[in-house]
Amino acid sequence: QKEVEQNSGPLSVPEGAIASLNCTYSDRGSQSFFWYRQYSGKSPELIMFIYSNGDKEDGRFTAQLNKASQYVSLLIRDSQPSDSATYLCAVNQAGGTSYGKLTFGQGTILTVHP
Amino acid sequence: DTGVSQNPRHKITKRGQNVTFRCDPISEHNRLYWYRQTLGQGPEFLTYFQNEAQLEKSRLLSDRFSAERPKGSFSTLEIQRTEQGDSAMYLCASSSRGGGFLRNEQFFGPGTRLTVL
Numbered sequence: 001q002k003e004v005e006q007n008s009g010p011l012s013v014p015e016g017a018i019a020s021l022n023c024t025y026s027d028r029g030s031q032s033f034f035w036y037r038q039y040s041g042k043s044p045e046l047i048m049f050i051y052s053n054g055d056k057e058d059g060r061f062t063a064q065l066n067k068a069s070q071y072v073s074l075l076i077r078d079s080q081p082s083d084s085a086t087y088l089c090a091v092n093q094a095g096g097t098s099y100g101k102l103t104f105g106q107g108t109i110l111t112v113h114p
Numbered sequence: 115d116t117g118v119s120q121n122p123r124h125k126i127t128k129r130g131q132n133v134t135f136r137c138d139p140i141s142e143h144n145r146l147y148w149y150r151q152t153l154g155q156g157p158e159f160l161t162y163f164q165n166e167a168q169l170e171k172s173r174l175l176s177d178r179f180s181a182e183r184p185k186g187s188f189s190t191l192e193i194q195r196t197e198q199g200d201s202a203m204y205l206c207a208s209s210s211r212g213g214g215f216l217r218n219e220q221f222f223g224p225g226t227r228l229t230v231l
Contacts, residue, residue, distance in 0.1 A: 099169050100162070101170065
């Protein structure tokens with residue numbers, strides 16, 4: 001079992017719709033969770049992070065965390081073609097000797113079509 | 115530009131040659147991470163520095179790999195005797211958060227794409 005799992009997609013949504021990206025993790029000691037966006041050929045760009053159960057909203061983005069289910073998701077409202085990218089979920093154990101290293105999923109490819 | 119910078123952006127080398135990459139973190143950041151990313155995969159952690167101290171290394175970092183951060187500012191990653199399997203994007207990230215690592219937002223540089231022929 002991979003430490004961080006994402007559906008690789010591609011996920012295709014029409015412009016203006018809500019895109020829902022999901023991520024599960026195996027280590028119950030994980031404490032904070034990050035979503036990155038990566039355009040083809042570019043480096044990951046931080047969108048937002050969450051470390052408390054529940055929802056966290058930032059503009060068109062909402063991160064949702066359920067530690068009991070070991071599940072984190074990212075919702076993108078009013079999706080735009082410019083949102084088409086790979087979305088990476090990253091998990092931080094934030095304890096012991098992890099020193100905050102991030103463990104990434106393989107990423108979900110999102111395509112927003114006009 | 116006050117973001118993380120990496121040089122070179124691209125490197126093509128022949129198998130068996132040594133290569134060195136440089137990372138300049140965001141100036142006030144004391145934490146620096148190296149990751150490696152291959153096509154279709156997420157980045158994989160390689161090593162971590164806090165100031166000049168290398169505090170963690172991944173099992174992925176074989177003895178052909180060495181990293182330094184001599185004055186706690188820029189960092190270098192050297193690969194000796196490169197192999198075709200070393201072809202990847204090498205990413206550097208930096209962060210700064212006093213105290214614990216809970217809110218350890220890492221900001222990535224543009225990466226160095228290595229191709230080993």
